[in-house]
Amino acid sequence: xxxxxxxxxxxxxxxxxxxxxxxxxxxxxxxxxxxxxxxxxxxxxxxxxxxxxxxxxxxxxxxxxxxxxxxxxxxxxxxxxxxxxxxxxxxxxxxxxxxxxxxxxxxxxxxxxxxxxxxxxxxxxxxxxxxxxxxxxxxxxxxxxxxxxxxxxxxxxxxxxxxxxxxxxxxxxxxxxxxxxxxxxxxxxxxxxxxxxxxxxxxxxxxxxxxxxx
Amino acid sequence: xxxxxxxxxxxxxxxxxxxxxxxxxxxxxxxxxxxxxxxxxxxxxxxxxxxxxxxxxxxxxxxxxxxxxxxxxxxxxxxxxxxxxxxxxxxxxxxxxxxxxxxxxxxxxxxxxxxxxxxxxxxxxxxxxxxxxxxxxxxxxxxxxxxxxxxxxxxxxxxxxxxxxxxxxxxxxxxxxxxxxxxxxxxxxxxxxxxxxxxxxxxxxxxxxxxxxx
DNA sequence: TGCGAATCTGATATAACGTCAGATTTTCCG
DNA sequence: CGGAAAATCTGACGTTATATCAGATTCGCA
Numbered sequence: 001x002x003x004x005x006x007x008x009x010x011x012x013x014x015x016x017x018x019x020x021x022x023x024x025x026x027x028x029x030x031x032x033x034x035x036x037x038x039x040x041x042x043x044x045x046x047x048x049x050x051x052x053x054x055x056x057x058x059x060x061x062x063x064x065x066x067x068x069x070x071x072x073x074x075x076x077x078x079x080x081x082x083x084x085x086x087x088x089x090x091x092x093x094x095x096x097x098x099x100x101x102x103x104x105x106x107x108x109x110x111x112x113x114x115x116x117x118x119x120x121x122x123x124x125x126x127x128x129x130x131x132x133x134x135x136x137x138x139x140x141x142x143x144x145x146x147x148x149x150x151x152x153x154x155x156x157x158x159x160x161x162x163x164x165x166x167x168x169x170x171x172x173x174x175x176x177x178x179x180x181x182x183x184x185x186x187x188x189x190x191x192x193x194x195x196x197x198x199x200x201x202x203x204x205x206x207x208x209x210x211x212x213x214x
Numbered sequence: 215x216x217x218x219x220x221x222x223x224x225x226x227x228x229x230x231x232x233x234x235x236x237x238x239x240x241x242x243x244x245x246x247x248x249x250x251x252x253x254x255x256x257x258x259x260x261x262x263x264x265x266x267x268x269x270x271x272x273x274x275x276x277x278x279x280x281x282x283x284x285x286x287x288x289x290x291x292x293x294x295x296x297x298x299x300x301x302x303x304x305x306x307x308x309x310x311x312x313x314x315x316x317x318x319x320x321x322x323x324x325x326x327x328x329x330x331x332x333x334x335x336x337x338x339x340x341x342x343x344x345x346x347x348x349x350x351x352x353x354x355x356x357x358x359x360x361x362x363x364x365x366x367x368x369x370x371x372x373x374x375x376x377x378x379x380x381x382x383x384x385x386x387x388x389x390x391x392x393x394x395x396x397x398x399x400x401x402x403x404x405x406x407x408x409x410x411x412x413x414x415x416x417x418x419x420x421x422x423x424x425x426x427x428x
Numbered sequence: 429t430g431c432g433a434a435t436c437t438g439a440t441a442t443a444a445c446g447t448c449a450g451a452t453t454t455t456c457c458g
Numbered sequence: 459c460g461g462a463a464a465a466t467c468t469g470a471c472g473t474t475a476t477a478t479c480a481g482a483t484t485c486g487c488a
Contacts, residue, residue, distance in 0.1 A: 008466090015465065017454075037340045039253055039279075044444060053468050058446060065253075122336050125395050126251045132399070160416060160428055167405050167413040171389050174396065178388035179381075181339050185346070191381050199381040202374060207417050210426055214374055222435090229434060231485080258475060267437050272477060 006070075008059050022060045024050045026074070029067045033115040038068075038122070065123065069130055072120045075113040076138045082109060086145045090152075096213050099205035103176060103197045110180035118181060143169040149208045158210035172204050220284075222273050236274045238264045240288070243281045247329040252282075252336070279337065283344055286334045289327040290352040296323060300359045304367075310427050313419035317390060317411045324394035332395060357383040363422045372424035386418050 005013045006022055014022065028049040032041055041064050047054045061067040082105040088098030110117060123131035146169035153159040183196050206212050219227045220236055228236065242263040246255055255278050261268045275281040296319040302312030324331060337345035360383035367373040397410050420426050 012465085015454090018466065021466080037337065037342070042444065043446085054445080055447080055468055056466085059467075063446090118336065118339055122332065123251065125332055128251070160426060163413050163416050164405055164409040166403070167393075167400065167410050168417065170396070170400070170405075171393050171414055171417055174392035175385050175389035178392050179385050182384070182388065186381065186384070189380075191378055191384075195378040196381050198376055199378050200385055202377050203382065203385055203417070203421050206420060212374060212424055226434085229485090232435065235435080256475065257477085268476075269437055269478080270435085273436075277477090 006060070009062065018060075021050070021052065021056065025052075025057055025060060026067060026071055029064070030071050030116060033068070033071075033119065038119050065128075068116065068119050068123075069134065071116045072131070072134050075109075075116050075120075076134060078109060078112070079138050079142075082106065083141050083145065086142065090149055090209055093213060095209055095211070096201065096205050099201040099208075100197065103201040103204060106176040106200075107180045107183060107193065107197055110177070110183075114181055117177075121177070139173055143173055145169075146172055146204075146208055153209050159208070160210075168207055172207055175203065176200055220274075223276065232274075235264070235266065235270065239266075239271055239274060240281060240285055243278070244285050244330060247282070247285075247333065252333050279342075279345075282330065282333050282337075283348065285330045286345070286348050289323075289330050289334075290348060292323060292326070293352050293356075296320065297355050297359065300356065304363055304423055307427060309423055309425070310415065310419050313415040313422075314411065317415040317418060320390040320414075321394045321397060321407065321411055324391070324397075328395055331391075335391070353387055357387055359383075360386055360418075360422055367423050373422070374424075382421055386421055389417065390414055 006019065007013055008018065025046060028046045029041070032046060032049065043054050043057050043064060046064075046067075047057050050056075057067075061070075082102065085098070085101040085105055088101060089095065090098060120131055120135055124135045143166065147165040150159055150163065150165040150168050154161055154163070154165065179196060179200055183193055186196055187193065202213070220233065221227055222232065239260060242260045243255070246260060246263065257268050257271050257278060260278075260281075261271050264270075271281075275284070296316065299312065299315040299319055302315060303309065304312060334345055334349055338349045357380065361379040364373055364377065364379040364382050368375055368377070368379065393410060393414055397407055400410055401407065416427070
């Protein structure tokens with residue numbers, strides 16, 4: 001469980017100078033990802049931005065995807081904070097607050113790491129094993145937590161037995177992720193971020209508890 | 215509104231031979247997109263697959279994205295069929311059937327055009343104008359139809375006024391799209407396609423009507 | 429048949445990839 | 459402090475892809 005130490009391509013662990021270079025390369029990659037399509041990311045350009053040569057990049061990463069994979073892992077470090085919010089209560093009006101906290105946390109997570117998460121999901125959908133694994137690792141706790149809430153409400157007869165708790169959890173996460181990545185587009189269409197968070201929170205709440213709040 | 219006739223890069227409209235070549239290039243692009251990451255699509259390879267030269271490709275498309283954009287437009291031609299299903303009734307048990315039809319239609323649409331739609335959404339999220347436009351054109355009728363159903367149920371007091379009808383429609387579509395693109399992954403985790411469709415249908419139904427069906 | 433239009437492609441300049449041998453910088457021991 | 463060894467970086471290069479254009483090829487039809 002200890003964070004693996006970064007290595008170079010020949011497997012040697014890195015000293016402080018190397019670590020710094022590597023981190024700079026990662027930051028440059030993320031910055032470029034914010035302004036260019038993932039299809040246009042060039043190793044040369046990443047290197048240029050750091051003031052180093054392409055050969056240096058290849059010392060630390062097999063290719064651009066590997067660098068992005070590292071960024072995805074760094075982004076995943078914020079997630080425990082989101083999972084914590086999910087431990088809130090689900091009864092009555094409090095449940096809606098819990099749902100709002102989750103919805104808001106997702107939007108914020110995507111505001112910070114959107115470009116990187118977008119590539120994570122792309123590669124995962126394209127079937128890339130490594131990206132699937134990190135996506136799975138990041139979201140499974142969230143999905144499972146939601147699924148458990150659904151199951152509890154199913155036992156209490158509040159939610160239909162025809163629903164698969166796990167599929168429901170996944171669906172909600174799917175919705176939150178995509179809406180988070182789209183919310184900038186909505187603002188242009190006159191839907192504020194707050195409305196979006198509120199709407200998603202209510203769908204989430206209603207789905208997992210079966211209850212509607214006026 | 216008439217389908218614009220395909221042109222080559224100098225604006226000339228195409229004869230039958232050219233049209234066939236162009237279509238072959240598009241098909242090769244789609245086939246390649248099914249097996250390689252979008253980051254790895256190469257014009258040379260598309261050309262090779264058709265048994266022609268890269269120069270021919272550039273006669274018809276500015277670059278790979280333009281070819282994909284054409285594929286996206288072709289894929290969008292199936293959509294009216296989905297929109298039709300949404301005209302079904304929303305009262306009582308019938309509502310759930312309508313929801314199921316929509317959910318199922320989405321999954322089928324993605325089964326057929328997944329690779330292309332994935333790129334459409336990627337480029338749209340990356341901010342590409344053209345891809346945003348076609349995505350918008352394809353999904354707006356669906357979103358608007360759902361939003362109208364939500365509004366009707368809000369007027370009848372069944373759905374909370376705190377929800378933004380348009381955001382709700384978008385959220386549901388977001389969920390359906392992503393779940394459709396993921397369903398293969400779920401099957402590995404023991405959730406069948408049928409369960410997925412049913413679960414999404416119920417979330418959709420409950421969200422737009424405020425009602426739950428046992 | 430042969431001409432003009434339509435279509436295709438070889439050749440090429442430009443640019444990125446990815447590797448490796450060797451240069452440069454840092455560390456640290458005597 | 460001096461200098462060798464370890465760590466880190468990079469110039470140079472063979473390979474592959476992009477994107478363009480002039481000219482070759484193919485087609486329809488008078």
